[in-house]
Amino acid sequence: MKIGVLSDLHIDTNQKKLTGEETFSEIVSKQISQQQIDLMLIAGDISSDYLVSQQFLDEVTNKSGIPVLFVPGNHDFWSLKNGETDTKKIYRFFKNQTNSLLNKPYILNDEWAIVGNAGWYDHGYGDQTKYTQAEFNEMTLRFGTWQDKRYVHWGEENRETAQWMLDKIESDLQSVGKRKIILMTHVVTHPKFVVSLPHKIYDYFNAFLGSSSYEKLYQTYPIAYSIMGHVHYRKTLVDNQVNYICACLGGSKHWLTKDPAAEISKAIVVFQLPEK
Structure with a gap:
């Protein structure tokens, strides 16, 4: 089985790079066909609106004819176009979609399974010697603000959300x-996979790139990829x-x-699971 991996398409902000009538869903579907991919994994940040992201997933699934599995990124929890302000409602929306991995492990066979969740940031990769948790909670450094502060509304602090998602991942594992x-x-x-420290900006903003508390998963569970x-x-x-695979299209x-x-062709990583 050939598995394709792609992330961070940002189809709305990258839209201006398209020519003619072609869409990002068509481009990705063509790559799936050309690279003979059997299963596609998309690790979030398709767009900055949850309904736009879901429409893309449905289009790629229909056009490619293969399973396309997904976990939302922080941008997918935004709702710039549709105006939803309850982020947990958006989480539940994605959870109910057939191509979502949220709280729904995908069993490939007796030997392999796919487990996924968006995850959230626990501030662990920020410079703990330089900034306090209160400063990380502000999500603002001088004139720069991490934009999830404006567009994501969990109703709790980042570390609480990170733990909530970690608990869900462990349950699925x-x-x-x-x-x-x-x-x-x-x-x-x-x-x-974060920006090396020290760094004048990312010694702070690394706090919002990942979760160091998730590292324990690799010591406990048989994670191969x-x-x-x-x-x-x-x-x-x-x-x-x-x-470890990070296959971002990016901005x-x-x-x-x-x-x-x-760029999508270059970004996609394909790996093959051995046949039973």
Whole structure:
């Protein structure tokens, strides 16, 4: 089975890079066909509105004819177009979709399962010696504000949300028995995927890139692949026999070309599970 991985498409802000009538769902579907992918995993941040993101997922599923599984990113919890302000309502919306992994592990066979949740940030990758938790809770450093402060409304502090999602991930991991696991989150779960410290900006804003508390999962569960997004770059890493994959399309300002199809082709990571 060939599994494709992609994240951080941001189809709304990257829309201006499209030419003619082609859509991002068509581009991704063509790549699935060309690369003969059997199962597609998308690790969040499709757009900045949950209904737009879901429409994209439905289109790719219909056009490609393969399963397309998804965990929301922080931007997918936004509602810039539709004006929803209850983020937990948006979480429940995604949870009820057939292509969502939220609280619904996907059993591939007797040997493999896919477990996923968005995850949230617990401030653990920020510089704890320089900033207090109260300062991280402000989500603002001088003139810069982490935009989830404006558009995401969990009704609790970030660390509480991060723990809430971690508990859901652990429950799902426990439910799949002794199967090998492909874990998919949106936030990063390994220190090598944040911006190296010290850094004048990211010694603060790293706090919102991932959760260091999630690292314990790799010591407890048979995770073979760990898929992430959020950071807008492309990187793979093997550490302690876990294959970490970050396959972000990211914003067009970071692209090496002006061609969305070429960039998506470069961003997609494909790996193959052995046949039984």
